Amino acid sequence: MFDSKNIMEVNNRDLRLIALGCFRYSLGRKTYMPQVTTEFIMANKEIFRKHDWKSFIEEIKSCDDLGMDCDASTWLKFSVFCLEQLNENRKS
Numbered sequence: 248m249f250d251s252k253n254i255m256e257v258n259n260r261d262l263r264l265i266a267l268g269c270f271r272y273s274l275g276r277k278t279y280m281p282q283v284t285t286e287f288i289m290a291n292k293e294i295f296r297k298h299d300w301k302s303f304i305e306e307i308k309s310c311d312d313l314g315m316d317c318d319a320s321t322w323l324k325f326s327v328f329c330l331e332q333l334n335e336n337r338k339s
Contacts, residue, residue, distance in 0.1 A: 259294045267299065274306060277314045285325040297336050300329045
């Protein structure tokens, strides 16, 4: 039985930290997770900080194995998105 009293309220800080953990878990995986994770982060870009975008880029660059070709493509596209976020932050 579902008891709504046991549901934890999640704020943006918690959501950000969960997404950062998912990113680190997903990096190098050969599953559906890279796409799911990057789509979630891109859809919720307002909760991330300048430092996060830099970290995403650095961690992707330093990863020895980005997974299968489709995963590597996902990570490379996400890197471009991260760079765009950094550039947008400079303008504002």
